[in-house]
Amino acid sequence: MEADMKPITEVAAQLGLEADQLELYGKWKAKLSEDVWDSISQRPNGKLILVTAMNPTPAGEGKTLTTIGLTQGLNRIGRTAAAALREPSLGPCMGMKGGATGSGKAQIVPAEDINLHFTGDIHAITSAHNLLAALIDNHLFQGNVLHIDPSRIVWKRALDMNDRPLRQIVIGIGDNNGTVREDGFLISTASEVMAVLCLAADMADLEERLGRIVVAYNIDGEPVTAKELRAVDAMCALLKDAIHPNLVQTIEGDPVFVHGGPFANIAHGCSSIRATRHALKLADYVVTEAGFGADLGAEKFMDIKCRKGNLQPAAVVIVATVRALKYNGGVPKQELLEDNADAIQSGFVNLRRHIENMRFFNVPVIVAINRFAADTEKELTQISELCAELGVKAILSEAWELGGEGCRELAQEVAELADGSSADDFELLYPDDMPLVEKIETIVTRIYRGAGVRYRPAAKRALQELERLGVQDLPICMAKTPYSFTDRPTVLGAPEQFTIEVQDVRWSAGAGFVVVLTGKVVTMPGLPAEPAAWRIRLDEAGHIEGLS
Structure with missing residues (x-):
């Protein structure tokens, strides 16, 4: 979609930043200069809002889309808001996922630059x-x-x-x-x-x-x-340059910090602490996202990023779709457009579990229903009623079609939820001094609802080595399939009493966490049978096409 972008200096001015506080990368991209933090560090923090989602499905849930739309919506209702997102990786851009800058009227721009080389970080x-x-x-x-x-x-x-x-x-x-x-x-x-x-x-x-x-x-x-x-x-x-946060904009001209890009299935899945801290000093509301479903990205956001960065989220938005609920209810991808109230009812167990899990952190929760054109009013009402039974509001998001205007109600509800929460209420899932094995089991039994953990010999040896070296007080970074609460991607819904198999354990001493590799997860993905790279080309005018 064509966008009339503002010069990035104008976007920065909305946050009170001067042009000489930016390192410009052309007209539309910039990094914040080193001296910005010194000038804002004593300001109070804004409200931090996390956008997460159900377990991802082939139909797509629209988590980044909703993050962008919510940021646009907050500014539309008179709040000062900025988004904080991860940088897309070339791997998935050329692989299965394609671009990662939103879509429709909820995008960040310049999308082609952000998806490809960006500022070189x-x-x-x-x-x-x-x-x-x-x-x-x-x-x-x-x-x-x-x-x-x-x-x-x-x-x-x-x-x-x-x-x-x-x-x-x-x-x-x-x-x-x-x-x-x-x-x-x-x-x-x-x-x-x-x-x-x-x-x-x-x-x-x-x-x-x-x-x-x-x-x-x-x-x-x-x-x-x-x-x-x-x-x-x-x-x-x-x-030396990569450490400085990047500033871009939404398609409606709202400020967006895009910095850092760890995956959530094999890494900790959150944008940088530096970008988030800068955004919290410059905006009243900062909307950020964590990768994949709440069982991975949101748990790591809380237990790793918030723990390490002394951050306290004020609200959690869980993105759900009619199609994702049907898929978790057993409907194959090719039949997701058919009306099926029973499948929505059955698939709701997945969303319910994510809601319950986010409540473990004592942060208020709201559900954003990302609307697709084929969704019926009956289906949307059914989801709202199921959420209401749990005491959670479900608000329609029409960010793709209407941009910020389609997120006005969501923005209003989220702002009120965040304003009414207290940073002192936030709780982590486990304490620092809990032994590593107990931390792993806590995540498996409480977040995934598994019965326990089985360790392969390599994982046992690694844990014994860490114990010998005195490494116990670090958080856990679970590397697991994003598609299921289990370590098997085809097990949908909300399974219970399964066993997670840990194949290896790795000490990330610099990052300050322990990576636990489960199931068949790998740290180097492969390309699919039809890579997204096949769709990407330059048109006759030299513009990049196919990065969607």
Whole structure:
């Protein structure tokens, strides 16, 4: 959709920022200068609103669309609002998902720039990650004074693309090319450097966190860090611009901070703490989202981002659709447009569980029904009535068709909900000092409703190693399929009494959490049979098409 964009200096002025407080990337994009925080840090925070959703389905739920529309709607009703979103990764843009900038009349722009290279942040993260990988193998080649055990190098290489064959590789083949060993790639959005950037308070914190990254273990079983490899200063040089939040706009000219892009199924799934903190000082309401369904993104938003950033959400918006409820009620994708009240009733168990889970954090909840053209009034009323039975309002969102105007009622209800909440009410799911195994079981039994956890030998060994090293006080980052509460993507609805299988456990010492890999989740996705890249092209005027 064509958009009449404002110069980014005008968008910044809506937040009280001067042109000289921006680092411009053309007319429509900018980074905030380092001195912005010093000028706003003593201001009170605005209200933080989290947008999450049901478990994703092939029909699409519209979480980013709703986040953008709600931000537009808040400004339409006279509130000062900004959005805080993640940066899209090239992998899913070229893979299954396509672009991640909203759609219809609820988009962020310039969409093509944001979806592709943007301001180069993910490229910088990829470069810093791979610099560290290169220094590890060079250290082995140059004599290995740190006595690194080549069989216990845990730092892979990274690429911002879905490239299945790179999951497992062998490097060092050939004369004088270094140590021959098994290695692999993960997607850049799963890199610990991405997590570090998104959780760092400032450049000094970034430097300290990068130094803590564990890249390998030596022959005595002790961790070897990026600091010991003398990698940190050069990594910081590569990240010196990437750490600054990016400012763009909605299709209606509302300010949007787009910064950081960790996946929620294999990483912590939230935009950067720095961008969120800046937004909270500059706007009365900040609407942010967490990746995938509430069982993954929202739980990590609460237990990792809010814990690390000392943030307190004022309200949670759960996005639901008629089609998603039918799908969770057992209706195949090709029949989702048919009227089926029984399937909505059956599929509502999925939405109910997400509502119940968000209440564990003691934050008020509202449901946004993202309306599609084929939805009937009868279906929409049925969902509203089912939510009302739980004491939750369900408000229609028509952001795709009407933009901010289609979110007026939602914005009004969300603002009132947020205004009436207290930051002191917010609760985390588990305390810092709970043992790692108990934290994992707490997430599995309370959020997923599983019966327990089964650990594969590699996971048992990893947990024993972390216990030996005294690592217990960190939050858990579950890597799990987003499509189900279980670790099996085809199990829909709200299953109970299942067992989650943990295949491995990884210590992200720089980020400050422990990654728990479950089921068959992988950290390097593959391309689908019909990649989104097939639809992307330049038209005769040089404009990019197909990034939807």
